[in-house]
Amino acid sequence: MSAAAQNNRRLAPRQSAERAGWTAAQARAAFRDGLCEQTSGMAYGHAQANLIIVPKALAFDVLLFTQRNPKPCPVLGVLDAGETAGPLLVDGDIRTDVPRYVVYENGEKVDEPTDIRAWWRNDLVTFIVGCSFTFEAALRAGGIAIGHIDQGVNVPMYRTTRRCASAGSMTGPLVVSMRAIPSSQIADAVRITSRYPAVHGAPVHVGNPAELGIHDLQRPDFGDPVIIPESHIPVFWACGVTPQAAVMETRPELAIGHAPGHMLITDARDSDYLVP
Amino acid sequence: MSAAAQNNRRLAPRQSAERAGWTAAQARAAFRDGLCEQTSGMAYGHAQANLIIVPKALAFDVLLFTQRNPKPCPVLGVLDAGETAGPLLVDGDIRTDVPRYVVYENGEKVDEPTDIRAWWRNDLVTFIVGCSFTFEAALRAGGIAIGHIDQGVNVPMYRTTRRCASAGSMTGPLVVSMRAIPSSQIADAVRITSRYPAVHGAPVHVGNPAELGIHDLQRPDFGDPVIIPESHIPVFWACGVTPQAAVMETRPELAIGHAPGHMLITDARDSDYLVP
Numbered sequence: 001m002s003a004a005a006q007n008n009r010r011l012a013p014r015q016s017a018e019r020a021g022w023t024a025a026q027a028r029a030a031f032r033d034g035l036c037e038q039t040s041g042m043a044y045g046h047a048q049a050n051l052i053i054v055p056k057a058l059a060f061d062v063l064l065f066t067q068r069n070p071k072p073c074p075v076l077g078v079l080d081a082g083e084t085a086g087p088l089l090v091d092g093d094i095r096t097d098v099p100r101y102v103v104y105e106n107g108e109k110v111d112e113p114t115d116i117r118a119w120w121r122n123d124l125v126t127f128i129v130g131c132s133f134t135f136e137a138a139l140r141a142g143g144i145a146i147g148h149i150d151q152g153v154n155v156p157m158y159r160t161t162r163r164c165a166s167a168g169s170m171t172g173p174l175v176v177s178m179r180a181i182p183s184s185q186i187a188d189a190v191r192i193t194s195r196y197p198a199v200h201g202a203p204v205h206v207g208n209p210a211e212l213g214i215h216d217l218q219r220p221d222f223g224d225p226v227i228i229p230e231s232h233i234p235v236f237w238a239c240g241v242t243p244q245a246a247v248m249e250t251r252p253e254l255a256i257g258h259a260p261g262h263m264l265i266t267d268a269r270d271s272d273y274l275v276p
Numbered sequence: 277m278s279a280a281a282q283n284n285r286r287l288a289p290r291q292s293a294e295r296a297g298w299t300a301a302q303a304r305a306a307f308r309d310g311l312c313e314q315t316s317g318m319a320y321g322h323a324q325a326n327l328i329i330v331p332k333a334l335a336f337d338v339l340l341f342t343q344r345n346p347k348p349c350p351v352l353g354v355l356d357a358g359e360t361a362g363p364l365l366v367d368g369d370i371r372t373d374v375p376r377y378v379v380y381e382n383g384e385k386v387d388e389p390t391d392i393r394a395w396w397r398n399d400l401v402t403f404i405v406g407c408s409f410t411f412e413a414a415l416r417a418g419g420i421a422i423g424h425i426d427q428g429v430n431v432p433m434y435r436t437t438r439r440c441a442s443a444g445s446m447t448g449p450l451v452v453s454m455r456a457i458p459s460s461q462i463a464d465a466v467r468i469t470s471r472y473p474a475v476h477g478a479p480v481h482v483g484n485p486a487e488l489g490i491h492d493l494q495r496p497d498f499g500d501p502v503i504i505p506e507s508h509i510p511v512f513w514a515c516g517v518t519p520q521a522a523v524m525e526t527r528p529e530l531a532i533g534h535a536p537g538h539m540l541i542t543d544a545r546d547s548d549y550l551v552p
Contacts, residue, residue, distance in 0.1 A: 060336040067339065067351055075343055080444075168356075194552050197473075275551045276470050 050240030061168030107251030156220035161213025172246030326516030337444030383527030432496035437489030448522030
């Protein structure tokens, strides 16, 4: 069994229920102590987040990239250069509290550690970016089943042929996550998620993967494939892996992200990001 | 009559109606040709915006300040260093298209020109920040009268004792704008403006100016005093003059803002910033 498959193995229902009930601090402590799992469905009610960590010299370009691409890159918080904790992770440590990281040198993946203390530098600026896992609780509360949670796997994510707006050296494709929704519930899924603009909001596309340049839903670029039941339609949301795709393309000397699906669990509540 | 009083003189109703009907491009052309007036009620339906223009060396601090203070500083767009036009002002020129500017050197106001070409440098980065004038059309459509429009003056703005979150060298007080609303319509005013988070959204305070450190509503720090009718309650919204207050406090070598109330009129529609 591959490391990825082990990470994403289906949990026993009791274990899964226990993890859904964790507080954010409990989840972060578990990751700090070595647990390495994808986080969808975990610590219900707590906002989950993507990471992109870059040297200060690149920080303006990254922040401007997020400002110009708010659907994939809704910034929830920024830690100052060298800072490892903040209001979104009180008493936390950004270097150890995420289940798995990806380290890029010149755009190449060079490491996938569960702890980045060996890579840490005092000029590193951490961007905490909203994640669509945040609105999954609201979707489920609205009676919409989430395939990848029910199937015990990571959400499937795809690089699209849509380009983001550039900012300085930062440029790249839009990355999307996919959830297959029964036709009868698509309007509800749009209505519910549009109320969470800080965590990607409404879908960017409904129904035709080819228009996004996605030719095989069973071969995601990140995460796992999911079984798509008959009469379900693929619905695509902008994804916070987008800054990592830009890093792979624009090749800065160093950048660190979370491993897709392995998010920072923040102290913010999902409801903090709900708009009327 | 002072220059400010002249700028803010009450317009004849016909002239005012004509200006309300302008397109954004027509308004910008009029300012470029020398018109200098506060812009509330002008070019209805077009989003108005605050400006803060700083050297590239300060741009990350300013962008981070806006990210950490989204209520007073909702960024609608950022022009690259030296750029003078962009999607929010197609065929426009940020150096000439605002009715009046304020130039600060080391935090001191040194000029209030109607054109900043003499101050322009190729390292200047322009931040275009949402303005509460944008939601005034929605308030009026909801049957809520806007005192400063009806009285033909600039909106009153106040420095508060509330501090913004700092970012690098940028720190300062929250600035608010005030509209007096009949008690019976306060819930409506909150409901309507909360749907426009990109242009300051819901009020930051209702009813007790002293709690914000405002001791005399008739002596605003920016703009004009307004007559507050009996049974009206002062309601305060975060204001995009806030970055200028930070500039006055943190004293960068150069910064340029709009003159309060004299906004950039953008090609964006108010409705572009409406959330469900």
